[in-house]
Amino acid sequence: MNEYVIVIFGASGDLVKRKLLPALYSLITKHDTKEFCIVGAAFDDIAAQEILERAKKYIPDVQDDVWQLMLERFSYQRLDFTNREDYDALSAHVNQKKKAFKLMKANTLIYFAAAANFFCDITRLCGESGLAKRVSVQHLPWTRLVYEKPFGYDLNSAHKINDCISQFFDEDQIYRIDHYLTKELVSNIALVRFTNAMFEPLWNNRYIDNVQIILSEEESIGNRGLYYDKSGAISDVMQNHMLELLAIVGMEAPKQLSGNYLRDERVKVLEHVQVIDAFVGQYDTYSHEEYVAPGSKTETFAAAYLRIENKRWSGVPFYLKTGKCLSKKETIIHIKFKAVDCLLAKCPIDANVLTIEVSPQAGFSLRLNAKKPGKANDVIPVNMDFCHSCIFGKREEQAYQTLLEGVIRGEQSVSVRFDEIEYAWKIIDAIKKDERAIYSYPCGSGGPVEIEDFNKKHGIRWIS
Numbered sequence: 107m108n109e110y111v112i113v114i115f116g117a118s119g120d121l122v123k124r125k126l127l128p129a130l131y132s133l134i135t136k137h138d139t140k141e142f143c144i145v146g147a148a149f150d151d152i153a154a155q156e157i158l159e160r161a162k163k164y165i166p167d168v169q170d171d172v173w174q175l176m177l178e179r180f181s182y183q184r185l186d187f188t189n190r191e192d193y194d195a196l197s198a199h200v201n202q203k204k205k206a207f208k209l210m211k212a213n214t215l216i217y218f219a220a221a222a223n224f225f226c227d228i229t230r231l232c233g234e235s236g237l238a239k240r241v242s243v244q245h246l247p248w249t250r251l252v253y254e255k256p257f258g259y260d261l262n263s264a265h266k267i268n269d270c271i272s273q274f275f276d277e278d279q280i281y282r283i284d285h286y287l288t289k290e291l292v293s294n295i296a297l298v299r300f301t302n303a304m305f306e307p308l309w310n311n312r313y314i315d316n317v318q319i320i321l322s323e324e325e326s327i328g329n330r331g332l333y334y335d336k337s338g339a340i341s342d343v344m345q346n347h348m349l350e351l352l353a354i355v356g357m358e359a360p361k362q363l364s365g366n367y368l369r370d371e372r373v374k375v376l377e378h379v380q381v382i383d384a385f386v387g388q389y390d391t392y393s394h395e396e397y398v399a400p401g402s403k404t405e406t407f408a409a410a411y412l413r414i415e416n417k418r419w420s421g422v423p424f425y426l427k428t429g430k431c432l433s434k435k436e437t438i439i440h441i442k443f444k445a446v447d448c449l450l451a452k453c454p455i456d457a458n459v460l461t462i463e464v465s466p467q468a469g470f471s472l473r474l475n476a477k478k479p480g481k482a483n484d485v486i487p488v489n490m491d492f493c494h495s496c497i498f499g500k501r502e503e504q505a506y507q508t509l510l511e512g513v514i515r516g517e518q519s520v521s522v523r524f525d526e527i528e529y530a531w532k533i534i535d536a537i538k539k540d541e542r543a544i545y546s547y548p549c550g551s552g553g554p555v556e557i558e559d560f561n562k563k564h565g566i567r568w569i570s
């Protein structure tokens with residue numbers, strides 16, 4: 107059955123414009139399908155066409171015929187997330203669209219692009235109004251509910267949301283997603299680790315000096331103040347994307363590189379993470395952003411020093427650093443190896459580094475030491491590169507497309523299991539429990555200069 111009704115809560119928001127509608131557009135083009143309709147719902151008074159127009163600039167090479175189809179099949183209904191009557195109206199609207207487009211047997215995908223404090227109400231009211239049905243995993247047509255991160259605001263709220271939604275729907279219907287898990291290079295990390303003989307023997311505290319995970323962004327928070335000011339960098343990207351990266355780098359070999367085997371191993375890593383210290387900052391123009399509270403102390407920059415207390419990693423620092431309004435956009439992991447005993451008069455300044463570039467240039471690079479041409483045994487660092495786009499061609503970022511395809515195929519592996527979320531929140535709660543000074547930095551810079559004190563205190567040398 108290849109018919110779909112997609113209902114998006116929070117349809118007027120930034121994520122839907124930048125990621126979700128472009129991904130749906132790509133799927134429609136790729137699968138050349140007409141058997142669908144998309145219904146957006148949110149509090150704003152806005153026309154469906156305007157939502158689509160805002161998304162258009164994030165879609166490369168828009169084709170007229172597909173765009174016409176999107177215009178025909180996308181509709182919008184204003185809705186108060188907590189008002190039962192609005193759900194009855196939405197349900198009637200969805201049924202009318204199903205009849206009009208002959209989609210009476212369509213599968214239903216409900217997408218939660220709304221704030222997490224509405225997850226419980228929306229879920230309950232979807233059930234009560236008949237928009238979404240509790241059905242067993244084999245039942246066709248299926249109904250699946252996709253929850254955007256962050257799943258909650260802390261451990262306590264995450265538990266409340268989870269308890270609430272599991273009253274109304276089965277675990278097989280629930281997808282808690284993190285689009286980083288479907289990024290090409292992120293899926294590649296475990297594969298490269300476990301299919302190449304040279305990495306695994308060195309992948310431990312005997313040979314690795316430290317691991318650095320950096321997610322930096324040039325963009326400011328834009329018009330996301332309402333959400334971001336309550337969240338901050340630590341909950342926005344550390345709790346999910348960055349800790350998932352840490353878990354993948356740190357995990358033991360799973361029985362198979364798939365589904366629950368991978369999740370089991372990721373959880374075991376998160377369970378053993380200890381927080382050593384953290385540092386926070388805020389860009390200088392943050393308080394002028396729309397919907398940001400005056401005098402807000404929300405961090406837009408954060409660094410954390412963590413350790414994984416298990417046999418493999420004991421004693422190895424894991425450094426995380428993220429920020430908005432920085433000088434560049436990149437997501438990168440550096441695995442820095444320990445220095446070797448040096449037999450030369452002039453020894454290399456730095457040891458080997460394996461760099462995994464998740465974006466913008468997907469690829470791996472291994473920094474080695476080599477001999478500088480000439481008589482003396484001078485050492486220069488050289489890189490051995492695997493440039494993903496050079497071999498496989500430059501492809502547009504497809505994480506959301508891969509994610510939606512996974513949900514449609516019923517692959518639970520694109521969903522984050524609740525125990526992963528639980529452990530991640532425990533780590534974040536531990537980072538946030540101490541009150542910290544917040545340092546300002548100019549938008550477009552490398553972050554607050556005061557991070558030098560934090561670096562000195564812990565002997566951190568960030569690799570640039």
Ligand code: BG6
Binds near residue numbers: 323437465
């Ligand atoms: C989102 C965060 O989850 O991830 C955003 O809410 C952030 O604030 C984004 O910009 C980063 O994702 P990507 O794929 O652009 O690196």
